[in-house]
Amino acid sequence: MHAAILTVGDELLAGDTENTNATWLCRQLADRGVSVKRVLTVPDELDAIADAVRVFSANYDAVIVTGGLGGTPDDITMDGVAAGFDRELEANDLAREDVERTLAAIADDYPDLNVDIAAEATLPAGARPLLNREGLSPGCVVENVYVLPGIPGEMKAMFGDIESEFAGSVVSAFLYTEEPEANLIDRLREAGSKFDVQVGCYPDREQEHNRLKVSGEDAAAVEEAKNWLAANVETVAGENADDA
Secondary structure (H helix, E strand, O other), X not given: OEEEEEEEOHXXXXXXXXXXXXXXXXXXHHXXXXXXXXXXXXXXXXXXXXXXXXXXXXXXXXXXXXXXXXXXXXXXHHHHHHHHOXXXXXXXXXXXXXXXXXXXXXXXXXXOOOOOHHHHOEEEOOOEEEOOXXXXXXXXXEOOEEEEOOOHHHHHHHHHHHHHHOOOOOEEEEEEEOOOXXXXXXXXXXXXXXXXXXXXXXXXXXXXXXXXXXXXXXXXXXXXXXXXXXXXXXXXXXXXXXXX
């Protein structure tokens, strides 16, 4: 499975909010063997959202969109997703029930809360609603595009409800070395070509070592490449050093 991640929000592009959602989602997908091929951040602009959704949906097995759900004027992600698929927006009964249930549960704490329930429960036509157990705005699935909230806690909970729908065949193994990155280039290239795997080197300044990552869809080839590198590189102990 090849996936793309689309994060939406002017605040992300302005640096007002750190884009932790993209990093978290990449890690979750990688742990499930999914290969993330693109991560893109777009502003709160309908055409930008629609264009990205249209292109990503056509080119990848799954697309995860986060951010821009709710009732404020800049929350137009659902509009953009609908436009990307040339669909209208329509009220969704399950989404409305979820919003009403949430509002009833918090009514005593927020007695003056004024929410446009119809707007919150409006999704692209034919979408499968994703209920929001940690917040107010529902998400949805349109074909291969998953639309999740931007609030990290809500996004993580909603992803947890659909995580079984993401699975791939990529496996990874890790080694750690204190050898300088520049000195490893030839051996990393040889390992990649010899075993048909991807080999990356990622410096960790705090731990004062380099993390070597071997990835591929053939578990046996990944293990052989890891063993070859272990025999040809001066390795040290490190977190996840034995994981594959």
